[in-house]
Amino acid sequence: MSEPATKPNALIFGGLNTCSRALAALLVPLDGEPLVSHLRIVDKFSVAPATTYIGAEFPKVLAKPEVEYKQANLTVAATVASSFDPPEGKAPYDYVFDFTGEVRHDRTEMIQINTTCNLARLIGLEAAKRKTKAYVRVQQPFYDTSASSKATHTEKEDVKPVDTLGTWWHETLRMLAAIENLNLVILRIGFAYGPYTNFGIVASGITVASVYGYLKKPMKSMWSPGKNPNNTIHIDDVAGASWACAEWMAPLGRAAANSLAGEELIFHNDKKKVKEVEGMPPHDQKLVAPLFNLVSIYFSIRSLLSFNINNPTTTKVDESNSTLLSIGQLMDDHVEDINEHHVSGWTEMITTSKPAIPNTPLSAYMDKFALSKHVVAFNNAKIKEVVGYKLTKPQFNHETIKEVVDKWKAEGTWPIFE
Ligand SMILES: *[C@@H]1O[C@H](CO)[C@@H](O)[C@H](O)[C@H]1NC(C)=O
Ligand SMILES: *[C@@H]1O[C@H](CO)[C@@H](O)[C@H](O)[C@H]1NC(C)=O
Numbered sequence: 001m002s003e004p005a006t007k008p009n010a011l012i013f014g015g016l017n018t019c020s021r022a023l024a025a026l027l028v029p030l031d032g033e034p035l036v037s038h039l040r041i042v043d044k045f046s047v048a049p050a051t052t053y054i055g056a057e058f059p060k061v062l063a064k065p066e067v068e069y070k071q072a073n074l075t076v077a078a079t080v081a082s083s084f085d086p087p088e089g090k091a092p093y094d095y096v097f098d099f100t101g102e103v104r105h106d107r108t109e110m111i112q113i114n115t116t117c118n119l120a121r122l123i124g125l126e127a128a129k130r131k132t133k134a135y136v137r138v139q140q141p142f143y144d145t146s147a148s149s150k151a152t153h154t155e156k157e158d159v160k161p162v163d164t165l166g167t168w169w170h171e172t173l174r175m176l177a178a179i180e181n182l183n184l185v186i187l188r189i190g191f192a193y194g195p196y197t198n199f200g201i202v203a204s205g206i207t208v209a210s211v212y213g214y215l216k217k218p219m220k221s222m223w224s225p226g227k228n229p230n231n232t233i234h235i236d237d238v239a240g241a242s243w244a245c246a247e248w249m250a251p252l253g254r255a256a257a258n259s260l261a262g263e264e265l266i267f268h269n270d271k272k273k274v275k276e277v278e279g280m281p282p283h284d285q286k287l288v289a290p291l292f293n294l295v296s297i298y299f300s301i302r303s304l305l306s307f308n309i310n311n312p313t314t315t316k317v318d319e320s321n322s323t324l325l326s327i328g329q330l331m332d333d334h335v336e337d338i339n340e341h342h343v344s345g346w347t348e349m350i351t352t353s354k355p356a357i358p359n360t361p362l363s364a365y366m367d368k369f370a371l372s373k374h375v376v377a378f379n380n381a382k383i384k385e386v387v388g389y390k391l392t393k394p395q396f397n398h399e400t401i402k403e404v405v406d407k408w409k410a411e412g413t414w415p416i417f418e
Helices: 020-027 058-062 077-083 109-129 163-177 200-215 235-249 254-261 301-305 332-352 381-387 398-411
Strands: 009-013 038-043 067-071 095-098 134-139 184-189 191-193 230-234 262-264 288-294
Touching: 009 020, 020 038, 020 058, 020 235, 058 067, 077 109, 095 109, 095 235, 109 134, 109 163, 134 163, 134 235, 163 184, 163 288, 184 235, 184 254, 191 200, 191 235, 200 332, 200 398, 230 235, 235 254, 235 288, 235 381, 254 262, 254 288, 254 381, 288 381
Parallel strands: 009 038, 009 095, 038 067, 095 134, 134 184, 184 288, 191 230
Antiparallel strands: 262 288
């Protein structure tokens, strides 16, 4: 195969604590030819020493000559602008991957507005100004699709954002879509999981399932097993699809991409906020952007438990007591009771492990969001049809979970009983 004369330069913003390390490893692999000629990653964390969990492999990616890491406060417009200035002698950035956004559910609306909406908007405005060829925004699955009886939801359907967090993540999409000439593609993903990924409900689910396995107790499930679809996505596919979307967008431009894959982004906020929040488009402004769902097949707690992580006996699900509560119904006391049980089990596991695990980024603590009922069921046909992207890990199963746990074991963050 012939190489293109010049490879693109890429810029990744945010996501060090979520999915951007996987994209960096795809663009500049440890073994093999890089897809880009230069990659810059910009986030608020320090990487040496690391102020967030980055996993055992990422430092090796950072050591590659094509890769540069910049620690920066992206809430400052001038800092965002200077992040786009390439190093001396390098061409401007062709592709921007926007993995920013606050993923913690306990953050206030003000923090969401500042660090999810405003920050992405600053990056989007700068990318439009610089005529960046592709701007891929990763949208986390902060939606609830339970209202409709349909099995899966296409990009055409209106789905409801959940919580303060979901509302402002969704608003961010509208704000980006409103930026004229921004070559925006939105990738709406499922619940992400994968090697060295400790954020989100799947990592908590795997950890908690292992506690029940260790205690040889049936899991008291808050999520009715098998009934509520929760789409997942492997981080390798978040990376692969992000790249595929950038390559798809670059020769098209926004107008052509909109006509091929544009979807209306429906208003789901309080109309009064329009006046208060800078850059927030009016509720009745019709906003269209290319949007693709990116999900693997459903997962349920049952599929987590089919794989017992610590011993050969299989963890059972106690269905007699499987309460199903929405966020509003779940009481703080309830959350604390459940967590006391999980956390003490996990603590016992990491201290009795051979060798003991003094430090781990994994926790059996589940916040209210993780413990409450979620239904996220997206249809994944469009990205394959339009972009041609085929999932590399289409199923969340025994094998994909084992890969995750084995890598944690190898880096010394997961208990071993053998
Ligand atoms: C980032 O900049 C903003 C605006 O100047 C400031 O309020 C905030 O404290 C800064 N954050 C950090 C972590 O320095
Ligand atoms: C959010 O940004 C505004 C305007 O820059 C600032 O006044 C406010 O203190 C910030 N709030 C938080 C919680 O970061």
